[in-house]
Structures are given as C-alpha cells and as structure tokens.
Amino acid sequence: MNKIAFIFPGQGAQYVGMGKEFYDNFPEAKAVFDAADEALGFDISKMCFDGPEEDLKLTRNTQPAILTMSIAALKVLESKGIKPEITAGLSLGEYAALVCSGVMDFKDAVQVVEKRGTYMQEAVPAGKGKMAALIGMDRENVLKLCDDFGSYGVLEAANFNCPGQIVIGGASEAVEKAVDAAKEYGAKKAVLLPVSAPFHTSMLSPAAEKLEVELKKLNFNDASVPVIANVDAEVVESTDKYLPNLKNQVSSSVMWEDSIRKMIELGVDTFVEIGPGKSLCGFVKKIDRKLNFMNVEDMASLEKALSKLEA
Template identity: 35%
Template sequence: MTGWTGPGSDGTTVGCLAMFPGQGSQRPGMARHLLDTYPSARDLFARADEILDLPLSRICASGTAAELARTEITQPAVAATSLVVWELLHDAGYHPAAAAGHSLGEYPALVAAGVLSLESALQLVQLRGRLMGKVAREVPGAMAAVLGLTADQVQAACSAAEGLGLVQVANYNDPLQTVISGHAHAVEVAGRSALEAGADKVVPLDVGAPFHCSLMSAVEEEFTEALAAHPFADPVLPVISSVTGTYIGSGEEARELLRRQLTSPVHWVEVLRTAARHPVGAYTEIGPGRVLSGLARRTLGEARTRSTGDPRRLTALYGELASETWQEPVAS
C-alpha cells in the first residue's frame, strides 16, 4: 500500500504514521476553529451529536474545562475532534503508511483503517467513558507520570507499594516517562519511592479514573458484550496496536485488543519502534494537543513530527496537501 510520503534527510521518501491522541489531550475550545472554518467539520460533529444524543459540537467548541474533564464526555469529545481532523486531511490527500492511537486514540485509528464505522467507534467510546467513570466513582484511584526513570525502575517503585493497594504500570510513553495507575494511596507511595530512586518528578494526572490497570476488570464483561454487538472489518490501512506494539492482523483481533486495552498498559514506545523499523519516517499527530509528537521525538531522536491541534499548524498542513506540495516536518 502506498502511503503519503515526504523527503527524508538522504533524499529518499518515507511514509507517515498517523498518530491519534488519547485522554488528556482535551482543552476548552479545541474544536472551535474546526467548526468555524470547515463545513465538513460541522457536518461530522452534527452526526456525532445525533449518534451520541449529546451536544458534542457545543462542548468541543465552548465547553468548560470542568465539563470536558468528565470521562464520559472527554472520550467522545477527543475521538470526534480527531476524526474531524482526519477527515479534513484525508479528503485533501493525506494517505499515511500506517496508523496508531494512544489508548482512546486507537478508536479513531481503527475508523481511519476501515475497521470500525464512525457510529460504532463513537458509541463504544461513549460507553467506555461511562464505564471508566463508574470505576472512578467506586474506587479511590489515581494515575501519575514518573519522569526520569526507566520502566524497570518504575516497576520496582510499584513493587515497593506492595500490600498497600494495587499499583501497576499503565503507560510506557517514552524511555524515561512511565505512567502508573491503581489505588490512590498505593500510587502515592510508589511515586515517593520513585523520587527516592532518582526520578526527576512525579506528576499526578487529572484523568478521572485509574486507567489501564486491573481495577478496570470490574467493567470488562459489560464492555466485551458491547464490542460483540458491533461489526469489525479487517484493516485496509496498517494499524499498530497500543496493547501489543505490533500490527493488528484482522478485525477480530482488533475487537479482542480493545477488550484487553481496558486493563493492559499502553506500549507506546513499542508502537513507535515498530513504526520506525518499517518504512515510516514522519509522524503526524491527528487531533488535539502535541503530546504524541513530543513522545515520538524523545523516543526516536530525530523523528520528524507534525501536529494539527491548533489553527496555524492544521492550516499549514491542510494547505500543503491541497496544493500537492510538501514541506519537511519540523519539531514544534
């Protein structure tokens, strides 16, 4: 499959990895410029409003930070915003070599790959957010990012909290950024142990629930039933799973991986390394924020990245595609 390409530093062409962000990338007004500028964005958000029976257009354009912080709102809001950006770029000629999504971002990545319909993805994401919110209300959970230690050192810090509650590695974000998740007290103790081991800092995350740990097993059965009710097609665009860090081979495998994703850590470092081992040399973040662009640069060193989370960056890339020109991606 031929992907959208640009020049490498040696004059060769390289394919692009489309990266879809997860929860934590949201911000008030994150889709206002999309709704103000692009008729197709208004059409897609109108469909999302109808599918979800939720005023997502208003929330993504003018909702408050508190409103967006609710997990059952955050997840469809980020997914819909990412899908709008994807539709705009794809219609303009953006055809990546592969796609990947960070946790929640795997749902729009699967839409881009033809595995899930827009309707199925949004409905599943909405339910996912509700179920995760339910866990958050019933369990005093927390998440924290540990900066400056290797994943093995973070795992050792988690072990130091054994017997005080559950705490597990939730995200392998870059070689020196690992997220932990679990019972609030155990996460706090593991964080202190990480600082004693030399961590640069431990940052509590305001994400609303202890994602990607075994505490989420409480809602796994209900979500598995929902996954079974939706059709999954085989991917027409290669997709790298954030659960395994390897390519997804079929629609049925994608369904099973979304089930496992609830309680499994995000292997984003492996996602990026898998992409780098194949003909991918440019990385485009599709949706709000610039988190994934930074992770790509810190993991791969000289990775050439583009983000699309604000009007200036999106307009620049959209214009290049529309005019069939290419400007070398730069770190920004």
C-alpha cells in the first residue's frame, strides 16, 4: 500500500455549491455541516451551498466554510476506510489537518477559525496592504526583490507554494513597486491577488496577538497522525507547540513546498487533497510529477480517488 498524506487547502479555494453532494449523500458529512451551523450560530451550510458569493468571499465566512467542507469530505473518505499516515494543510488548511489528526475538536476549530478570519480581515485597513504571486522566480531572487523594495514599506515572502510560485505581501506601495520590477529579477509573470489583506506577513501581527487569546482557551490533544507545521515544515512533536505555531502562522511565511518535500522525505508517495478545489495537487505536481496525487471534493472526484486508493 502507498504511504498516504492528507492535505487540506486554504483560503481562495471556496466556491458556491461546495460540499452539497456530500451533504446530500453521506450522513457523516451532513453531521459535520450541522455541527458547524450549531457551533457558529448561523447557517454556514446554506452559505456553502447557495452563497451569495459576496458573503462566502468575506474572510470571516470563508475560513469556517472551507474548514467545514474539508472536514465533511474527510469524514466521507474515512467512512470508506481510507486513513492517512501523515497530514498537513495550507494556512487555514492546517486547522483541518489538526482536526484530522485528533489534535483539535472540530467545533473548537470552526469557532476559532471564524475569529481568525475576522481578526485577519480587520488587521490592516482596506487599501493599505496587498499580495502578489510571482511566477518563475527562485527563492533567492524573491528575497532580494523584497529586500530591495522594502524601503517602500513592509515587503515579505508570504507563501512558498512550489517551485516557481511564491507569493509576496506587504504595504500596498511596496508590493506594487515589486510587481512592476519583478521581471528584472527573473519573474515570468507577477500578478496582484484579489485578497483583503497581506496575509502571512508581519502586518498581520495584531491578528496573531488576538488569535493567541482565543487559542489559549482550547485543549490540544496528542496527534494520532503526525502533522507538518506551516511555520517550519517540521513534524510537530509535542502538544505545547501547536498554540505558538498557529499564532505565528498568521504573520509568518507558509513553508508549503518545504512541507511537501518533508513528507516525501518521510516516505509519502500519495497525496490526497481534501476540500474545495485542486490547487494543492498542482503544487505537488510541480514539486515531483512522479508522485500520486488526487483530490476529493465531490462525488466524481471521490469515486476517482477511491478507484486509485483501493486498487
């Protein structure tokens, strides 16, 4: 049997209608959506299934919505007897990985990510911060670009997604200047992203401080499945690391490529992306196209994944 990793997507993967097929066909999935509605005190299920898209795109709604859909899909896969040997999630997706591993209770997680989304949305006034994707640049040149244009304001590497795709964020003017100059530093393309704040940069420190207060109210259990942390791409060995990792994750770089490479180093050859979209499969493919990768987000992708995993 292949060594399987479950990986969970982050913000930006959401779409109206996500999770509806699982809700309609699997009681395990329906129970997750119902639990989320109860824990949040509003109908996040209806927002996932019917929108409106404008509401679903608000960070404070997006984060609990994606987490809920991801855990609903996870429960469907678990009901088929498919279990991971290691897990990780991109940014928000790390919370799904922690639920998957038993470190966090789902109801605690969905409540805290709603607060996380709110704090991240409020941390930087509208228009003051931006993010951009740099395509075709290596790390060294991205860091040099950030250093050279940091005089215009905060400018940092936010997401190391895969070879040739790194996201930067920071003060609006600094990001805009960096985008204009990116081709001189080796970028094939530089694109401003439609996000409400410069996530995973030091400008989000106020959100991290507020989140820490909420995280201190939670219980963290020992992991039943190893979890790779975003902040350092290492297996979290002790429960006292989860809180600082989740706090720091808000305002520091997401080491996603490194996380995938760490799992490969630990023997993983099959990656199952669980939740909306399949962007993480794309990242895995760019890291090593010989790996097995698949996503689970609806009935068609579930059946396709099961045909491979049960073979």
